Amino acid sequence: MKTKQMVLWTWRNIGKVNLIWFFICFCTTYIIICTAITLSSTAQDATMNGIVFSSLINLLVIGIIAFPVALRFGLGNSVSRRTIFKGLAGFSLWIAAVSAAADLILILLFSQIIHTNGDIIGMLYPGYRAEHGEVQFYLLLVCSTLLFLLAFNGIGLCIGGAYYRMNKQARVIVSVSVPLVVFFILPLLITLFPDSFGRVFGGLLESAFELLSNPLWLLLALACIYLLSFFFLWLLIRRAPAERVR
Amino acid sequence: MSNPISGICTENLTMQFKQVQALEDVSVCFGGNQIYGLLGRNGAGKTTLLNIITNRMIPSSGRVLIDGEPAFENDRALEKVYYMGEKTFVPDTGRVEQFFNWTRSFYPNFQMEEANRLADAFGLNRKQKLKNLSTGYTTIVKLIAALASGTPYVLFDEPVLGLDANHRELFYRELISNYSTMPRTIVISTHLIEEIADIIEQVVIIKNGRILLDQSAEEVRRMGYSVSGKAAAVDLYCEGKNLLDTETLGGLKTASLLGSPDDVPEGLEVTPLDLQKLFIRLTNA
Amino acid sequence: MKINFESETPIYIQIAEQIEDAVLSGAFPEETQVPSTTEISVTYQINPATVLKGMNLLVDEKILYKKRGVGMFVTAGATENILRKRREAFYNQYIIRLLEEAAKLKIGKDELIQMLQQEGENNHE
Numbered sequence: 001m002k003t004k005q006m007v008l009w010t011w012r013n014i015g016k017v018n019l020i021w022f023f024i025c026f027c028t029t030y031i032i033i034c035t036a037i038t039l040s041s042t043a044q045d046a047t048m049n050g051i052v053f054s055s056l057i058n059l060l061v062i063g064i065i066a067f068p069v070a071l072r073f074g075l076g077n078s079v080s081r082r083t084i085f086k087g088l089a090g091f092s093l094w095i096a097a098v099s100a101a102a103d104l105i106l107i108l109l110f111s112q113i114i115h116t117n118g119d120i121i122g123m124l125y126p127g128y129r130a131e132h133g134e135v136q137f138y139l140l141l142v143c144s145t146l147l148f149l150l151a152f153n154g155i156g157l158c159i160g161g162a163y164y165r166m167n168k169q170a171r172v173i174v175s176v177s178v179p180l181v182v183f184f185i186l187p188l189l190i191t192l193f194p195d196s197f198g199r200v201f202g203g204l205l206e207s208a209f210e211l212l213s214n215p216l217w218l219l220l221a222l223a224c225i226y227l228l229s230f231f232f233l234w235l236l237i238r239r240a241p242a243e244r245v246r
Numbered sequence: 247m248s249n250p251i252s253g254i255c256t257e258n259l260t261m262q263f264k265q266v267q268a269l270e271d272v273s274v275c276f277g278g279n280q281i282y283g284l285l286g287r288n289g290a291g292k293t294t295l296l297n298i299i300t301n302r303m304i305p306s307s308g309r310v311l312i313d314g315e316p317a318f319e320n321d322r323a324l325e326k327v328y329y330m331g332e333k334t335f336v337p338d339t340g341r342v343e344q345f346f347n348w349t350r351s352f353y354p355n356f357q358m359e360e361a362n363r364l365a366d367a368f369g370l371n372r373k374q375k376l377k378n379l380s381t382g383y384t385t386i387v388k389l390i391a392a393l394a395s396g397t398p399y400v401l402f403d404e405p406v407l408g409l410d411a412n413h414r415e416l417f418y419r420e421l422i423s424n425y426s427t428m429p430r431t432i433v434i435s436t437h438l439i440e441e442i443a444d445i446i447e448q449v450v451i452i453k454n455g456r457i458l459l460d461q462s463a464e465e466v467r468r469m470g471y472s473v474s475g476k477a478a479a480v481d482l483y484c485e486g487k488n489l490l491d492t493e494t495l496g497g498l499k500t501a502s503l504l505g506s507p508d509d510v511p512e513g514l515e516v517t518p519l520d521l522q523k524l525f526i527r528l529t530n531a
Numbered sequence: 532m533k534i535n536f537e538s539e540t541p542i543y544i545q546i547a548e549q550i551e552d553a554v555l556s557g558a559f560p561e562e563t564q565v566p567s568t569t570e571i572s573v574t575y576q577i578n579p580a581t582v583l584k585g586m587n588l589l590v591d592e593k594i595l596y597k598k599r600g601v602g603m604f605v606t607a608g609a610t611e612n613i614l615r616k617r618r619e620a621f622y623n624q625y626i627i628r629l630l631e632e633a634a635k636l637k638i639g640k641d642e643l644i645q646m647l648q649q650e651g652e653n654n655h656e
Contacts (some may be wrong), residue, residue: 002321005351013339013494077352078334080322229299242302281578418576426558426569426579444534444542444577463578464541 001127006087006093010070018200020081022099051106052145055099056152058134062095063156067092067237068164068244075242087236089230096149134193140215147222154229161236167245211235249315253277253431254299254327254399258310261294261455265310269455273307276399276450277431280440281462283446283521284435284529291455293331293433295402312399325353328395330388331403338377345376346394349493355396364390364420368413379454381408387531393424406441418445439522449521453529463521470519470527471507474500479514490527502527534575542577546585549641551594554605561605565595592616 067089130138163171172243212218254276261269269291275283286292291446297303299310301317301324309316312323336345342365365372368386379387385408392400406414422445425432434442449466450461470490473480477499480492488504490515502523507516519527532624550560550621553559575611589595594609606612633643 002352003346009348013337072335073337075300077349078300078321078322078327078329078330079352080301080319080324082319083321239304241304242297280580415576419573422576422579423573426545426572444575444581447578447580467541 002083003086003090006070006079006084007090009073009092010066010087010091012068013069013073022054022058022102025057026051027203038160047172051103052148055145056102058209059096059099059149059153060156063153064160064163064241065090065156067160067233071237071240072242073165080098081240085153085234088233088237092153092157096146096153099149100142102185104142107216108208129213134194139220144215144222145221147226151222151225151229154226154233158229158232158236161233161240164244165236165240253313254317255297255311256299257309257311258308259295259298260290261298261303261305261308266449267455269298269305270455272452272455274457274460276433279429279431279446280447281425282433282448282450283439283442284432284433284450284452285439285525286452287436288437290452291530292452293403294436294455295452296331296433298405300324300401302329304349305311316444326390326397327399327401328353328397328403329400330402330405331406332390334388336376336387341373341375342370342379343372343386346372348431349395353395353397357394357396358393360424361390361394362385363394367420368416382410384414385409388448393420396428397430402432402436404436404499405434406436414441418442421445439525440520443521445489451528452526459529466521466524467499467518468506469523470504472500472502472517472519472523473507473510474498474517475514478509483511485516491530498531534577541590543585543609546582547569548588549589550586554594554609555632559605561609562608563605564598564601565603565605567602606645610635 014226043052070088071081071084075081079087125140128140132140163174166174212221251332255274257273259269261267266468272291272295274295276492294303299317303318306319308410309318311317312320312326315531316324317323317327319337340348346356346358346361362372368390368476370383370386370390374383376384376387385405389402389405392405408415408438409417417442421432436442446463448457449458449461449463460514461469473483475498477494477497480501481500484492484503486500490504492502493500500517510516532554534549538545540548542598550559550565553565554561559565560626565586566574568579570580572582586595590603592612594612595603596606598604603649629643633639638646
């Protein structure tokens with residue numbers, strides 16, 4: 001079936017990239033986190049906080065690359081955009097599952113050697129393990145890892161798709177303005193008007209944290225992000241031309 | 247084109263880009279297991295038309311039917327058409343044989359033995375990595391995939407671009423041989439009109455996004471003629487006739503006209519207008 | 532065999548004529564098989580349908596005949612047939628053109644006959 005072929009081809013052609021990227025991301029994250037926490041006493045946990053995080057970046061990047069590559073290949077082989085979309089969905093599930101499995105195996109292996117706090121989940125919900133026990137903790141770990149990866153892959157695909165559909169001017173504007181806002185303007189505004197920001201964002205963050213204090217809400221939120229991203233992906237792909245917009 | 251049920255037919259296709267109207271009300275049919283020549287100047291709209299037919303581009307209005315079914319987003323209809331274009335995506339990972347394997351998984355009637363035979367004929371090493379191929383051989387890989395595709399419709403967009411003379415001739419031979427063994431509808435879009443003039447049965451000319459001409463090659467061959475002789479005599483003869491173009495060399499004038507030569511006076515020489523010359527005259531204006 | 536793409540004669544007629552020439556010269560003897568449409572179209576890079584049209588023309592004129600599942604053969608007596616046909620065409624094609632060209636070059640009838648006789652003598656020497 002054509003969908004299966006699309007999944008297979010995308011995996012084969014991006015799969016190799018996947019491994020290299022993962023390695024790069026992992027090493028980079030590891031180095032950064034280790035360097036940052038050298039002074040802190042939680043240096044032991046640095047390793048474990050790197051694996052899933054690197055995978056997230058990995059899947060994000062893979063999503064960004066996969067959109068134009070799969071679209072062009074599919075359209076070039078007389079495949080409809082609907083089937084390409086289904087292929088990307090299948091590919092996303094597959095690669096998230098494989099990455100999650102790899103991550104969890106690595107975490108399990110490492111946890112034999114070093115005391116681990118269970119990566120991102122352990123970081124966000126430090127008390128969970130003690131409170132609900134090992135089994136529930138690992139269940140949460142598996143689900144959250146999978147959903148995190150799916151969400152990030154979905155976001156990556158949307159970013160790749162958005163860039164593909166934008167014309168040159170829009171691309172330039174976005175590439176410049178987004179980092180500018182995030183790294184320059186926002187911090188600038190925050191330092192200039194700490195009170196207003198404190199009120200608005202403090203309030204938001206507080207409610208967010210309250211909501212997410214239950215990990216099940218986090219899972220739900222991630223699932224929503226995943227589904228929303230694929231909804232946007234469909235909107236981006238349904239009338240996409242075979243060549244990037246000039 | 248008599249049978250409306252089979253064939254690739256476009257209905258009132260229009261394609262508007264931001265500044266440019268690439269296609270305007272294009273209605274044309276390709277079918278009947280004939281070889282079509284799709285001709286047009288640079289930027290006339292040939293590639294846009296082919297892209298829309300194969301679902302690579304979405305038209306501003308109008309639709310495409312393949313064997314009576316709408317082609318838009320229709321996997322079953324689209325797999326009947328193999329499009330070999332300049333921008334046909336050949337990935338840069340893998341080897342030639344893997345490319346053929348992937349093509350087979352998307353085109354159910356792909357003929358692997360034929361692909362292998364053609365690879366040998368063109369001197370292409372199937373184990374070679376795709377990214378190491380020269381431009382010429384990348385084109386050859388795409389050609390072979392098209393010829394061996396086994397689809398009832400094959401569209402070629404500048405198939406021999408970058409090929410040396412030997413490979414060009416080999417392509418035409420293989421094309422005709424392939425077409426003889428397995429009759430299908432073939433559309434060749436090219437600027438090398440002289441090379442394909444006698445291979446095609448039907449001629450479609452696009453000019454500025456509109457269909458200028460859609461007739462059999464035989465009719466087109468009889469469409470025009472040239473008269474040459476003394477300038478005054480030529481001018482006299484051309485009065486009231488469908489004049490396409492004139493050329494003057496000193497006192498000798500040559501006029502290209504549409505229609506059949508009749509009552510050509512003594513002293514004027516009549517020569518036939520071959521497809522390329524006719525095309526140039528028709529699309530110069 | 533040579534196809535003249537510049538000529539006014541349609542290609543399928545040229546193909547028919549070339550096959551006839553080959554029959555006359557003995558290259559395609561009577562009751563033997565002639566090359567297939569595929570072979571001819573590939574060799575001269577012409578559309579097979581055009582070649583088929585030319586061959587069908589000869590079938591209609593009883594110069595070739597089709598053997599089911601095998602191919603096209605030269606009919607017995609085809610040579611005679613062709614010669615007869617050609618003689619009839621000879622007058623129109625060559626004689627009249629000769630006279631037209633001679634008129635263009637301002638060569639009179641007597642001069643023409645002289646030329647013919649001279650060439651005839653040269654050939655016999």
